[in-house]
Structures are given as C-alpha cells and as structure tokens.
Amino acid sequence: MSEGMGKWMVVTEVVLFLLIMVIMVGQRLILNGQRDGNIALAEPLAELHESGQQQGTAESVESAAALSQVSTKDETDLDSFIKKSLDRANIPALSAAIVKGGKIVWSRAYGWSRVGIQPASSQTLFQIASVSKTVLAVAAMKAWEEGAFDLDQDINTYLPFKVKNPFAPNQPITPRMLLTHTATIRDQGKTMDSAYVWDRDSPIGLGEFLKDYLTPGGRHYNPVLNFYADSPGSAFHYSNIGATLAAYLVEVTTGLPFDLYCQQKIFQPLGMKETSWRLADLDHSHIAMPYGYDRLRRRYYPYGLYAYPDYPDGLLKTSAPQLARFLLMFINYGQLEGVRILSRETVEEMRRVQNPAVDPQQGILWYYKELSGWKLLGHNGADMGVGAEMFFRPEDGLGVILLMNGDRTLFNEKIIKELEIRLFKEAENQK
Template structure:
C-alpha cells in the first residue's frame, strides 16, 4: 500500500525541496515525516531526521509515532461520530444529561450546551482556568465552580467561536460517561484497532515496539521558559522515554466519566504519518477501510460540513488562522484575506486539522472531492518560529514551504487542457 507511483526523477526533486526545508540553517527541523495522497492512494512519502537526536540509529520512518497535538481533536471527533451512529450520543442534546450534572455558563445559566457547540468551539468555554487536571479530582468540580476565566462573559453558548482545548476534555468525559469505558481504550476499540493503527492516547499502555517507534519532540528552548537559543542544544520537550517506560499518572481508583483530560483527547494522540494516511484513506473511501465499515458516509459528510463561518464579528480567528469550522474539523481557505489557507495557491480548499505543541507542528488536510491530501509532522524547531512567519498564511514559513511543495508536485488538480 505504501509503494510510490511517481516517476523517480519527480520524487527526487521533491525530496530535495523538503530536505532543503528540514535542514535550513535559518530554521532547522529536528525531524520531518510527510505523506501525500493523490486520487485516494498514497503517492509519496518522505522522512528525515531522528526519533532521538542523540541516537544515530533512530532514523524516522513512515511508521514513526508522533504526539500530533490538536489533530487529535479531529480523531476524537471521529469517535464521537461513531457513538452518534450507535445512538449513544446526539449532537443537539444538552450534555448535562450525559454528564449527570448541569454544565452551564454562569453568565447564561438558561442556555444549554450541546455536543455540536463543543465540537465547533462555540460552547462559550474558555481555556483561562486550564484544560488538564491530574490526580483524583473529578472534572465536575472544575466545571461547576463558576471560575470566570473558564467562561465567556460576553457571548452565550452557540453565538461565538473561540478555539478552546477544554471543549475536548468535556467531550472525552461525555464519551466515557455514555460507554462506561476509559477514553483511551474506547478510542482503541472504536477506531484504531479496527483499522490496525498503532499508537494511541496513553503511552503507558504502549507495547515496547510502539515506544521504540515514538519520536521525542524537541525545541532549542528550555521547557519552562520562552527563551530560544538557536546556537544551543536541542532540548527534549515531551515523549523522552530513553531512561525507561512512561509512568502512569492515572489514579488506581479512576472511574470512567470522572476526568478524561488525563488522556488528552485534545492533543495526546500518538500516531504515525502512515496511520494518519490510513485515516485519510478511510475518509476518502466513504468510511470503508479494508472491507470494514468504520464510519457511515453521512457521518463523514456531517463531520466536515460547515458549522461556523466567520462573518466579521462572530468569532476570534486568531490572526486569520480560523475562518470556518465543522465538527472537530477545520475548513481551510474560506477567509477572503486568505490567512486560513495552506498553500500559495489560494484556490485550494481542504478540510482537516492543524496541530502545534512542544515544538511539533502538524497538518492533516484532505480535498474530499478530488481525493488528494497532505500529512505533515514536524518533530521540533531549532529557532523561534515567530521570527519566520508565513508569507501568505497564519502558518510558519517552514510549513508553507513544505505544504506548497507537496501541493505542486502531488496534490494539485491537473490543469484543464487548452480550449476546455
């Protein structure tokens, strides 16, 4: 399935372009793994760099697992759609009914909050009070104490888009409540295991082989400051398990439905470019993968359909990064100024998600109509990306160069013949 179909010379040219980006002295990358699909099939794969930078034998491959940050949200949303198909969840039901206690914005106590709002970042939840709580404290205590920084005081649920990681802590907890299953194990059962995808949301449960394939994420920045040193050493940020297996922070008394933030439905999925390619193929095959039905076609259409569109005043676009949203998915290239696009060609539209955390930058973008898609996993940055902003988007310049190269060589639709 992973054989390449391009002529060798064309592949070599793209290899050189990507190598130039990854090893650019101005902004070097710790590692890079990309995959591109054309007409529904894997057409190109490229990797460079090391999983652990002090171990020369740990070269990155298409099966190297990365903590993919917020692309995890889109994968979590696939699990939600599966539970909707099973009639265990409904998009427009008050989630208080699932949680077993009222979830209300203190400023708008009469307004229900639904899964549709949580999945489209219009719930009025905010990240100001945090979105991860360790230990045995149930998330209920945090969600019901009325902390002002946890809620919008200006917009009622359903009225305003603000990207908030906390939405996914609530979503994961709801998923646990209606199934009685731990979030990480539930996602294995619903999605990852049926597709033969390695990795998951909880590294302490990984096999030794999976941990060996896991990439450490790096920056040339200390883990507790914002100070970059481009001339200094690479510093491991997360998933550095060279000294032993990861320890579980899960309380022995944990019961599903208490606090799914422990598994980071918002950003904690470890998966490879190859695994993301399998998910992309499933979407392009209308929910089918190797003869199994993973999702119904209607679920896929609904998940990527527009739930929110910026009208100039109904949301925070974060400097143009967000223009349109589905259910756990971003819709790229919808803003008039183009800052939410991915490639230099402003006519390219796609759906998917971006990720950024601990030095990682990630992209999952698919044109569902034409069957073309791009997956990019960057394992760390050697210099402050703010010094190298994108020229035509809200991305970094490295991301622009990688995505536009993939688009030009692999995923760009064929030009119409003269006279047509």
C-alpha cells in the same frame, strides 16, 4: 570570575530555565490546533526560550552543519527541499505522507527521532497535537451514530455533574457546541500548565479533571477564567477543554474509557496497530522526542515525553502511514478497504459548515482553510516540541500529512507552510 559570581550565574540560569519551561508549556494554549493565522502569537514565547535556554543534557547537541541528515543515493529534488527546510526551520524530524486515489502514494521520513542518536523512519511515532481532534470528532460521531447522545441536547442530560456557563446559566451547552468550539468554555493557562507530567500518563481521570475545572466548588473552577462572557452557541472560541468534554461525553454515554473506545471502534478496525493516546501502550523508543531549539547557542534540547489530563485534545501518538489510513477512511466517506467506521451521511454532516454565521470554516472539529488557491479540510496542531498538519482537498481526495518533533513559531511557520504547499504540488504529480 569569582566563586560568588559563578554561583550567581548558575542560579540565574536555573531560574531562567524554570521560567522558560513554564512559558513553553503554555504554548499549547496558543498553538495547539489554532488556525494558521493565529500561530504567529507564539513568537514572543519562542524568542524568550531561544535567547536563554540551556538544558545541559546529553541530548542537547548542535544542529545545522553539525548534524548531517541521512542521505540516499536516489535523493530527489523533493528530498533536498525537505531537508533544507527542516534545517532552516530548526525542526529535527519530519515524517510525511501523501494520499491520492484512495491510497497512500508516497511516505517518507527525514531527520532525527532522537537528535544525533536515532534517525526517524516512516514507522516513527509522533505526538500529533491538535490533529488528534480529528480522531476525537470521528469517535464522537461514531457514538452519536450508535445512539449514545443527541447532538443538540443539553449535555447535562448525560453528564454526572452539571456544566453551565455562569454568564448565561439558562442557555444549555450541547454536544454540537463542544464539537464546533462554540460552547464558550475557556482554556485557563495556569491550571492546564500545572497539569503536565513527564515520562508517564497523567494519573488524573477525565471526569475528575473536568469536574474540578467546570463546576462551582471544583479546585480549578474560576467562572471568569474558565468561561467566556458570550452565550453558548453565539461565538467561536477555540477550546481544548471543550473538545475534551466532548470526549468525556463519549466515555460517559458508551460506558467505555475514551481511549479504549477509540481502540475498539477506530484504530483496530483500520489496522492502526501502534497508535494510542497513552504512553503506557507504546514503546517509548518508538516515539519521536519533542525538541526545542536554542538559536543563540544553535542547539536542540529535548523536552521529554509528557502528558496531561485532557489528553483527547492533543496527545494521540501515531505514524504518518497509520494516520494516512485514518485520513483515507474519512476522505472515502467513512470506509476503508471494506471496513466501515462511519456512515456516508455522518461524514457528510461532519464536513458541513455547522454555523456559517458564527464561523464559515468550522465543521465537526475538522475545519476548512485556503492554501495556495486550494480549499482544504482538516486540522493543524502544535504543542511543546511537536507540530502536525493533516489536510485534504474535498474536490478530489488528495491529501497531505506532516508530522514534526520541533516547536512551531513565527520564525518557522512560513517554512512549514512552504513544505505543505510543496507536498500538495508533488501530490498532483503522483500517479
């Protein structure tokens, strides 16, 4: 190979890598919290990065046969099924939990928090993507219980800047619309992609980012790209920015930063001692590294830990057992072990389908789905190099949590669904 040809190939790979990273960051707009049927939209993005990715870091190592998972002497059929599923799905690690009868009846971790270096454990923290919105919902309804705002009042009554859909300027946007994805606020890819930062929290505050995004004259404002043409309240459009605006509403009306409000009102009372929205609050070595997978070269590659300004829509970090305590609180209508977070009536309202004519599945950010004949309530999530599922059966309070540190794509979505079904079936057999 000539020297010129070699240089050309290096430059080509660098350009391709940068292009792939931009596209993969955009996965959040497609994947983060989208209902299961929509996750298939990510496959074209996945195929591009899988055919050309070569990060070339020390942590890029082979998977499959080269990475034997940690085994135990008492390995069960379930353990074997999960390990094989992770290998098929090209996901380095899974931490899972089952809740039943008001308690955690099973919790286990598999695979690698840092590939080839650090095995995952039940204490490993995972970024839970849009499952974060279930916590956002509880925080918002806690603030509502405390009288901070009215669910059906114009949000401009409370905000320090005015937010209007330019296609329907006379129709107010309400907190309930923000919490049901009917506020007609659109996620704009270019702006959200450019806001990612690595190995630190975003220096941009919620208010600054949202004002720039939602108000005329803001540096990210675009009336066509940032809003849908529907009238607020009339149509369902999944919105990360809309959910983040609900979190900012909590911040404005309670006088506490949203992350601190969650710490004081949710995490501390529930004993979730190593749960946070912020990287600065956590030991980074305790957080599972987000990974992609190059199917052509059969190698994992780390994305690095990252953040963005609209953190309430997807950046909560926690472990499966800690998240299970939060889920048990919600299953038990707002209380756990004598600690009450929300009133029973508030949780009942959150579980209620808010506008059946617009969306027959949507509660207050939590939503219903059908899986293998079961009706479940919860949320899913996916972001760059992470995935999560948290659902329970309202009829009997049986719930399952899956936290993963790999990309979700059309290629592995069926496998993740099979994992979820298997754990629900296992839950039925747990005592």
